[in-house]
Amino acid sequence: MSEEKKVLLHCEHLVKEFPVSRTKSVHAVSDIDLEIYEGECLALVGESGCGKSTLGRTLIQLHKPTSGDVWYKDVKISAMKPAEFAPYRRQMQMIFQDPYASLDPRMNVRDIIAEPLVTYKVCENKEALTKRVLELMDAVGVPRDFLYRYPHQFSGGQRQRIGIARAIALHPSLVICDEPVSALDVSVQSQVLNLLKDIQAQYGLTYLFISHDLSVVRFISNRVCVMFLGKICEIGDSSLIYEKPLHPYTKFLMNAIPIADPHLRGEEKTLLEGEIPSPINPPKGCRFHTRCPYATEKCRTEEPALREVEGRRVACHLA
Ligand SMILES: Nc1ncnc2c1ncn2[C@@H]1O[C@H](COP(=O)(O)OP(=O)(O)O)[C@@H](O)[C@H]1O
Ligand SMILES: [Mg+2]
Numbered sequence: 161m162s163e164e165k166k167v168l169l170h171c172e173h174l175v176k177e178f179p180v181s182r183t184k185s186v187h188a189v190s191d192i193d194l195e196i197y198e199g200e201c202l203a204l205v206g207e208s209g210c211g212k213s214t215l216g217r218t219l220i221q222l223h224k225p226t227s228g229d230v231w232y233k234d235v236k237i238s239a240m241k242p243a244e245f246a247p248y249r250r251q252m253q254m255i256f257q258d259p260y261a262s263l264d265p266r267m268n269v270r271d272i273i274a275e276p277l278v279t280y281k282v283c284e285n286k287e288a289l290t291k292r293v294l295e296l297m298d299a300v301g302v303p304r305d306f307l308y309r310y311p312h313q314f315s316g317g318q319r320q321r322i323g324i325a326r327a328i329a330l331h332p333s334l335v336i337c338d339e340p341v342s343a344l345d346v347s348v349q350s351q352v353l354n355l356l357k358d359i360q361a362q363y364g365l366t367y368l369f370i371s372h373d374l375s376v377v378r379f380i381s382n383r384v385c386v387m388f389l390g391k392i393c394e395i396g397d398s399s400l401i402y403e404k405p406l407h408p409y410t411k412f413l414m415n416a417i418p419i420a421d422p423h424l425r426g427e428e429k430t431l432l433e434g435e436i437p438s439p440i441n442p443p444k445g446c447r448f449h450t451r452c453p454y455a456t457e458k459c460r461t462e463e464p465a466l467r468e469v470e471g472r473r474v475a476c477h478l479a
Contacts, residue, residue: 198366269297406479
């Protein structure tokens with residue numbers, strides 16, 4: 161990435177809570193400041209339930225924030241009415257984990273990929289529409305003969321390619337890839353990752369790439385943002401995070417990656433204790449302290465701020 165990076169989307173003090181009773185709510189996203197730069201792939205990682213999908217959806221206004229704001233370039237989009245937001249909507253698309261659930265089983269491939277083009281009246285007539293759909297099928301490597309087939313006639317990898325074609329149909333600037341390869345066989349994962357990387361370069365896309373698995377995002381991400389229980393633990397350039405993670409939780413996630421190099425095995429392993437605490441009642445102090453092997457009294461009482469340490473930002477009293 162070049163030195164002068166332009167911010168495409170950013171949020172300040174973003175909060176998303178889901179009420180579960182009259183007095184209680186799930187604290188899915190808690191006071192997050194985040195910026196996504198034009199042309200980058202920012203990986204968002206953390207265990208299931210930590211708020212990754214909610215953050216992604218709240219950033220592109222699929223959820224209304226409980227509080228806090230989101231800007232697209234210099235425009236505040238979080239306070240907009242739907243009609244005002246419509247031109248921004250098409251700039252932000254999403255690719256989902258389970259393409260089978262996200263593709264309408266009653267629609268054929270042509271109609272699935274054409275739908276956003278029809279909604280935004282991009283093509284003049286039916287012929288132009290079909291031509292555009294075929295070009296998109298070429299771009300994602302789905303054979304043209306499959307134009308009138310239905311989702312159930314495809315493999316998981318092919319279905320994900322169709323989901324990608326649909327997501328790029330309107331030439332968006334930002335694509336939120338929410339666990340796009342997690343449901344696929346390992347052999348197919350790398351094909352789809354390579355496709356996403358090619359498509360990113362070809363269409364000049366910016367990605368927020370959500371995954372629970374650090375090994376998946378290693379070769380696609382420029383930066384990594386690690387989340388735990390609705391908060392950012394550590395964020396920085398991939399090279400820094402993978403080479404020298406500073407937050408104990410990032411270290412734990414790294415240790416979950418199988419190590420091929422025998423010289424690196426047998427290094428200190430961070431073992432986590434206990435269950436993930438409840439997002440309905442998050443722990444005081446550092447949200448990670450109940451599972452952290454290094455937690456001190458300060459960690460139990462005082463919430464660590466996200467601060468600059470060794471070229472990245474980290475929220476840990478001990479870093
Ligand atoms: N629509 C919803 N209503 C109520 N709770 C939700 C909703 N969506 C997510 N949650 C809760 O918010 C928390 C974060 O969920 P999610 O963003 O899906 O995490 P992740 O994507 O990291 O697995 C979880 O506790 C989840 O149960
Ligand atoms: Mg999710």
